[in-house]
Amino acid sequence: MTADSAPSPFDPFQQNNPPDLDSKIVASLERLTGVFRHLLWQEATHCGLSPLQLQVVVFLRFHPLGQCTVSTLAREYHVSRATISDAVKTLTQKLLISRRTDPADLRSHFLQLTPEGERLADQAGRFAEPLHPPVASLPARQKMSVYLGLLTLLHQLQQAGTIPVQRMCFSCRHYGRQPGQHFCHLLNIPLEGLQLRLDCPEHAAAF
Ligand code: SF4
Known part of the structure; x- marks a missing residue:
């Protein structure tokens, strides 16, 4: 790597010296895509x-x-x-x-x-x-963290224009926040954790 080039998350040295969680996550996502x-x-x-x-x-x-x-x-x-x-x-x-x-x-x-x-x-x-058994074997709390983390990543990528609008709650005009919780104003239900949708048939783009 030259002095002025950006570090690559695919460089094991970059991943490990010192340990860089961001690079490790990006490289892991690339493996899953494969x-x-x-x-x-x-x-x-x-x-x-x-x-x-x-x-x-x-x-x-x-x-x-x-x-x-x-x-x-x-x-x-x-x-x-x-x-x-x-x-x-x-x-x-x-x-x-x-x-x-x-x-x-x-x-x-x-x-x-x-x-x-x-x-x-x-x-x-x-x-x-083949991906289902390893996902199913994750502890419930870890599974929920993974899901919420992935939703947040997708939403940020969408906001940055890297990917098109996703049919998910965070980009829906019916989505709202109420004290301490996410809320769907169309279905009139709180959207906690598992209720948050990744691909919703009722989704209407917020912008
Ligand atoms: S309509 Fe669907 S995508 Fe929109 S907020 Fe409600 S549950 Fe989420």
């Missing part, structure tokens, strides 16, 4: 799809029709609309998805899984299963 990439690639290969095509199928399976558009998918996976359109074209040719015209705007359409697409999504949507 695990997801590997599991996704493995499942996509098994299904005869590209990783992005598999992500599209799984997204369509678990989100309301109003969110199932090319624009939303492009934002979700940080790719261009043209890239999503290519994936959609292939999935349509494979008879896994179909288009439904938006009655409010006949030039727009929503994407919908066919019954075969739903079957595939139900199977492929479990690609991250």
Whole structure:
């Protein structure tokens, strides 16, 4: 490392001399990203799809029709609309998805899984299963700290413009603070710990 270059969290020397928790967390997140990439690639290969095509199928399976558009998918996976359109074209040719015209705007359409697409999504949507046992084995308090820490990280990344708006409580116009607690003004419920949502069907962007 030169004197004027920024330290890299991937440099073991930087991580350990003196021990630097921030660098260790960043490097750990990078390792976890690699695990997801590997599991996704493995499942996509098994299904005869590209990783992005598999992500599209799984997204369509678990989100309301109003969110199932090319624009939303492009934002979700940080790719261009043209890239999503290519994936959609292939999935349509494979008879896994179909288009439904938006009655409010006949030039727009929503994407919908066919019954075969739903079957595939139900199977492929479990690609991250190997991560469940280690997560489940964490003590409850540690699990909650990890969850709240990840929510906060995602929110800060969103505020910095590094990632698009997440459908989570912290970026929702229905989210509020009441003395000592988070609150959802739409559902009229307190949002403590486990109640805070990462991907909420009722989310409405606050800005
Ligand atoms: S609508 Fe959903 S995302 Fe928004 S505050 Fe309520 S629970 Fe959270």
